[in-house]
Amino acid sequence: MTIALEINGQAYVVEPAGRRLLAVLRDDLELLGTKLACGEGACGACAVLVDGRPVNSCLLLAEAAEGHEIVTIEGLSTGRATAIQEAFVAEDALQCGFCTPGQIVSATVLLERVPHPTHEQIHEAMAGNLCRCGAYPKIERAILRAAGDA
Amino acid sequence: MTRFVRSQKEMEGRYEDVWVLVDETDDVETWAPDADLALVGRPAPRLDGAARAAGRVRFTVDVRLAGMLHAAVLRSPAAHGRVRSLDLDAARAVPGVRAVIGPESDLSLTTRAPLLAAEPAYAGQPIAVVAADTLEAARRGVAALALDLEVLAHVVGLQEGLHEQSFTTDPTDDSRGDAETALAAAEVTIEFALDTPAQVQTPLEPHSAVASWDGDNLTAWVSTQGMFSARDELVRAFGLRKDDVRVRTEYVGGGFGAKQGAGFEALAAAELSRITGRPVRLVNDRHAEQLDGGRRAATRQTVRLGARLDGTITAIDVDAVIAMGQGGWVFPVLIPARTLYRCADVRALSFPVKTNLRAQNAFRAPGVMEGTAAFEQAIDELALALDLDPLELRRRNHADVDQVSGLPYSSKQLLACYDRAAELAGWAGREELRTPRGDGLLRGMGCATQIWWGGGGPPSHATVRLDADGYASVITGIQDIGTGTLTTAQIIAAEELGLPLSHVRVVGGDTRPNVYGPVSGGSQTTPSVMPAVRSASAKVRKTLLQLAGDVFEIAAGDLVISDGRIRSNDGAIDVDVTEVTGKLGDATIDGSGSRGPNPDGYVVNTFGCQIAQVAVDPALGEVRVERIVAVHDVGRIVNPLAASSQVEGGILQGMAFALSEELVVDPTTGVPVNAHLDDYKIPTIADVPEIVIDYPNVPDANLPNVGSKGLGEPPIVPTAAAIANAFAHATGRRAAALPLTRDRVLEVLA
Numbered sequence: 001m002t003i004a005l006e007i008n009g010q011a012y013v014v015e016p017a018g019r020r021l022l023a024v025l026r027d028d029l030e031l032l033g034t035k036l037a038c039g040e041g042a043c044g045a046c047a048v049l050v051d052g053r054p055v056n057s058c059l060l061l062a063e064a065a066e067g068h069e070i071v072t073i074e075g076l077s078t079g080r081a082t083a084i085q086e087a088f089v090a091e092d093a094l095q096c097g098f099c100t101p102g103q104i105v106s107a108t109v110l111l112e113r114v115p116h117p118t119h120e121q122i123h124e125a126m127a128g129n130l131c132r133c134g135a136y137p138k139i140e141r142a143i144l145r146a147a148g149d150a
Numbered sequence: 151m152t153r154f155v156r157s158q159k160e161m162e163g164r165y166e167d168v169w170v171l172v173d174e175t176d177d178v179e180t181w182a183p184d185a186d187l188a189l190v191g192r193p194a195p196r197l198d199g200a201a202r203a204a205g206r207v208r209f210t211v212d213v214r215l216a217g218m219l220h221a222a223v224l225r226s227p228a229a230h231g232r233v234r235s236l237d238l239d240a241a242r243a244v245p246g247v248r249a250v251i252g253p254e255s256d257l258s259l260t261t262r263a264p265l266l267a268a269e270p271a272y273a274g275q276p277i278a279v280v281a282a283d284t285l286e287a288a289r290r291g292v293a294a295l296a297l298d299l300e301v302l303a304h305v306v307g308l309q310e311g312l313h314e315q316s317f318t319t320d321p322t323d324d325s326r327g328d329a330e331t332a333l334a335a336a337e338v339t340i341e342f343a344l345d346t347p348a349q350v351q352t353p354l355e356p357h358s359a360v361a362s363w364d365g366d367n368l369t370a371w372v373s374t375q376g377m378f379s380a381r382d383e384l385v386r387a388f389g390l391r392k393d394d395v396r397v398r399t400e401y402v403g404g405g406f407g408a409k410q411g412a413g414f415e416a417l418a419a420a421e422l423s424r425i426t427g428r429p430v431r432l433v434n435d436r437h438a439e440q441l442d443g444g445r446r447a448a449t450r451q452t453v454r455l456g457a458r459l460d461g462t463i464t465a466i467d468v469d470a471v472i473a474m475g476q477g478g479w480v481f482p483v484l485i486p487a488r489t490l491y492r493c494a495d496v497r498a499l500s501f502p503v504k505t506n507l508r509a510q511n512a513f514r515a516p517g518v519m520e521g522t523a524a525f526e527q528a529i530d531e532l533a534l535a536l537d538l539d540p541l542e543l544r545r546r547n548h549a550d551v552d553q554v555s556g557l558p559y560s561s562k563q564l565l566a567c568y569d570r571a572a573e574l575a576g577w578a579g580r581e582e583l584r585t586p587r588g589d590g591l592l593r594g595m596g597c598a599t600q601i602w603w604g605g606g607g608p609p610s611h612a613t614v615r616l617d618a619d620g621y622a623s624v625i626t627g628i629q630d631i632g633t634g635t636l637t638t639a640q641i642i643a644a645e646e647l648g649l650p651l652s653h654v655r656v657v658g659g660d661t662r663p664n665v666y667g668p669v670s671g672g673s674q675t676t677p678s679v680m681p682a683v684r685s686a687s688a689k690v691r692k693t694l695l696q697l698a699g700d701v702f703e704i705a706a707g708d709l710v711i712s713d714g715r716i717r718s719n720d721g722a723i724d725v726d727v728t729e730v731t732g733k734l735g736d737a738t739i740d741g742s743g744s745r746g747p748n749p750d751g752y753v754v755n756t757f758g759c760q761i762a763q764v765a766v767d768p769a770l771g772e773v774r775v776e777r778i779v780a781v782h783d784v785g786r787i788v789n790p791l792a793a794s795s796q797v798e799g800g801i802l803q804g805m806a807f808a809l810s811e812e813l814v815v816d817p818t819t820g821v822p823v824n825a826h827l828d829d830y831k832i833p834t835i836a837d838v839p840e841i842v843i844d845y846p847n848v849p850d851a852n853l854p855n856v857g858s859k860g861l862g863e864p865p866i867v868p869t870a871a872a873i874a875n876a877f878a879h880a881t882g883r884r885a886a887a888l889p890l891t892r893d894r895v896l897e898v899l900a
Contacts, residue, residue, distance in 0.1 A: 019286075027285075032212040033205025035403075037354040038436040042827035045354055073205035081200055089199035092791045095799060096632030097202030098354045098403030104203060123836040130827065132354050132404050133632050134799030136835040 003066045007031070008075030016062035021055075022046045024062045025072060033073035033101045037130075044129035047102040048072045054109045056128075073101035076108060084108055084146045093142035095133030103129045107143050116147050151175070157747035159607050160754070162516060162672045163482045170608040173744050176685040178646075178855045181786075183848060188712060189645045191847075193791035196637040197656060198630075207401045210373040211433050213360040219248055221422055221432040222288035224278040224295050225442065226270030229304035229506040229820025233268050233277060233297065240294040241280050246287030249425045250295075251418075252278040259387040259421050265414065270299075271476050272507050273821040274441025276414060281422040281430050304506040304820035308345075308450050308473045311503035318474040318504045324488060326554075327495035332465035336456025339465075340535050342528040343453070345887035346520040347812035348473065349446040350825075351513050352832055355403020356434035357443055359416035361423040368423075369396045372416045375405040376669035377629050381661045383412040384420060392664075400659035402631040406803070407512030407671060408444040409631075440825035445813055447510035448473040449483055449520050453528035461538050461546045463491050468525065469499040475507035481517025486525040488554055489755075490601055491547035506820050512671060514803060515863040518602055519870070523807070523888060526598040526871035530878060540875065541568055541577060541597055541759075552753040560605065560749060560852035561859075563783035564757040567846060571597070574842050575761035575779040583763065584880065591765040593776075596875025598760055598868035604784065604860030605754025605853065606677025610745035611665050614643060614686040616694065618734040620714060620727040621653045624686070627667025628658035628679055633862055634792035635675045639683045641788055642856065646687035647694075648711030649727070673756065673860025676788065678745050681854040685743025693739045698730045749852045756864045758782030760801070762872035766880045768899050771892035775805055775839040775873055785859040786849035797843045797865040804869025806833045809889050 005012045007029070014024050025031045034057060037045035041059040048057045049071040076082060084107050094100040103126070110117055110125040117125065122140050131139065144150035157170040181187060201207045233253060241250045251257065253268035267275050280291035305311050333339060360371040368388065372380045377399040384395045402409065415432045423430040434443065449472050456465030468487040472480065484498040533540040545568060551558050580595045613625040624643045630636040636656045644654045658667070668678050691711060698716050699706035708719050717724045748754060763777040780797050787793050810831035815822050824830045849857025870888060878884045885898045
């Protein structure tokens with residue numbers, strides 16, 4: 001059975017066959033910026049926007065995404081880099097870069113909701129995105145920089 | 151002229167005599183400490199940062215090839231067992247399955263260890279692998295194998311293993327002098343014992359490989375810290391020549407020591423690809439990664455110290471029982487005890503106990519970090535017994551020479567690290583910190599000393615090629631696992647070439663050019679590769695200036711190049727480099743450099759001091775790290791931005807070792823119970839303390855031409871000890887085990 005998905009403003013017809021949205025993104029559509037790191041909803045590497053909210057796409061059945069607006073890291077990266085991406089680079093808020101697409105997705109939502117977040121608001125919004133390299137201090141600085149507060 | 155010389159190669163404290171190819175024209179002098187450098191020592195964002203931030207970079211898990219098969223692994227559910235039956239034919243009959251291999255299969259590859267186990271000796275050990283058109287079909291194939299495993303007795307506990315006297319290798323005795331007599335004669339003695347946890351590297355990109363054959367040529371994308379060692383392993387396993395195998399490792403999603411060589415993943419993928427004639431992808435799922443990716447071994451360490459009343463340490467008696475799992479290198483847990491402080495009488499015994507867990511492997515500063523966690527707590531206990539300031543006790547016992555070999559250090563700025571760390575941390579106000587602030591928290595401050603190697607060495611090579619547009623390509627053997635070493639090479643090359651950073655591209659992550667670089671481990675990439683990059687760049691610069699001399703009819707020695715412009719010393723000439731390079735047409739100026747040997751008669755080590763401030767909630771048992779000051783002597787800092795990222799990352803992993811991370815193994819089943827990311831607690835952004843970083847930044851004048859030592863490992867070494875010492879300062883209690891989880895803290899404070 002096929003379903004229609006709207007991803008980064010494009011219409012796709014896919015056959016989810018009971019799989020998660022992440023598998024469809026990566027394996028069928030080769031939107032490879034979204035990462036699989038745990039598959040357990042514990043790390044945030046697979047975060048995408050569903051109707052503007054950050055969602056762990058490793059837990060979401062692809063069928064459940066039908067009729068919703070999905071944006072992946074590729075959708076955030078068309079044309080020039082966003083202020084958040086520029087700030088991540090300038091502050092060195094990434095090391096291996098594997099968690100970075102998920103971090104960017106979460107940071108994008110945070111700044112849309114709270115243009116000038118506090119320390120605590122950053123911690124709360126970003127606590128679901130693990131970074132094993134430990135880029136956290138610089139992720140916080142990058143978010144403040146993108147907000148114009150650093 | 152190119153010569154062979156005999157030299158010593160060091161990797162994480164293991165020394166090996168090797169022949170080294172040395173180019174005698176690689177004679178660039180080290181930049182003076184006060185040299186006016188345009189780029190070195192200034193922060194630069196990483197050259198691939200924008201691509202990483204856009205999610206455009208392709209890790210091994212992202213490789214997609216036409217006709218690619220997906221592999222799934224059957225792993226042992228038990229800590230020890232024997233396969234009674236395994237239905238390979240049933241798996242082969244599953245639609246979409248293209249190949250199945252098990253313990254009895256005839257394989258074309260040969261390795262020292264069997265690839266698949268008929269008698270698995272740890273939970274998670276591979277028993278069979280299925281390759282299929284889709285991952286789902288491969289998993290159905292694994293289920294169809296219908297494994298019947300006879301469960302056998304297991305040993306997972308340290309004490310149990312020691313009791314059985316089952317060792318992976320013979321226990322070692324690294325004693326010197328007579329510690330027993332010295333202890334008996336000591337004016338003050340203390341004893342301290344500590345259990346340290348098994349810590350899992352947990353790279354977010356799991357171990358993974360994609361293998362593809364073209365006739366007798368193998369291309370393998372491997373998520374590894376050592377693409378050349380991966381290549382050589384595949385060459386050996388399949389009986390090929392080096393040139394037949396190409397390993398590609400452009401981007402690695404973290405390693406932290408766990409990803410060495412080809413690994414099971416590349417060997418199995420290559421074998422299945424050979425069988426099926428199609429590319430094969432093998433990626434660990436998270437549970438497999440946490441079970442079989444590796445770990446820092448759990449230890450039980452005992453430290454006895456003797457001292458005079460003036461604080462002079464007179465006796466050190468240490469032993470370490472190390473839960474090795476099935477084998478692996480015995481990492482140097484007792485190096486801190488043997489080398490941190492001046493002492494002639496040292497007893498040091500290591501017992502590598504064999505247990506039914508995966509062979510332990512490297513995790514950032516393997517051995518030394520967990521050794522420091524115990525030994526530096528014992529030093530604080532001694533300070534308490536002597537009623538001496540802990541930093542002062544450390545200063546009084548400073549080792550001027552290497553305590554094992556008696557050789558001088560190539561450079562050592564440890565005393566400066568102590569002074570700077572104390573200043574930044576407000577050490578003088580340490581006692582006032584304990585004054586209650588009305589928030590119910592107990593505060594304290596603790597320090598710890600760091601020692602690690604990090605001198606690097608040969609072999610390492612680099613090739614630099616300058617084109618008509620005045621742009622340079624630097625070809626290296628670096629696999630940048632996230633440390634930013636490609637950017638370090640960009641800075642070094644641009645500085646030496648006199649070009650803007652943006653005119654220098656650096657290539658790594660591919661063995662095909664056969665420009666060798668070392669494994670990204672042992673804090674050796676910067677000290678090993680950068681001198682080769684600088685030598686290669688110096689040759690290109692020399693040729694460029696000679697050509698400029700031809701063009702402008704002036705002696706090359708009267709010309710300099712900086713920021714992309716060639717100038718004469720008399721000021722008459724000031725032109726863009728393209729005035730010269732533009733005449734190259736399609737030719738290029740090439741230069742190659744190699745890393746010369748380390749100086750004879752010196753020991754190269756990095757040093758440092760960290761000071762932690764903690765707040766303990768005695769009601770909840772929560773330990774919150776408020777601040778960590780880190781000052782490390784790693785020679786010259788090339789890129790302060792990337793350097794601070796390394797320090798922060800090391801500190802956070804060390805903090806988690808002290809507070810939250812532990813692979814818990816059920817003693818009844820022998821199976822790890824928290825081999826997942828939701829219950830194995832790595833830090834989140836909300837756990838991050840304030841981190842203050844500084845360096846003496848004094849180049850090591852005895853290292854070739856750059857003067858940098860390595861920085862990957864030093865920052866993780868002292869963090870846990872500093873936190874545990876701060877906890878003891880805050881509470882007056884010391885836990886006999888790490889991590890300081892809430893239940894353990896409540897127990898200690900009860």
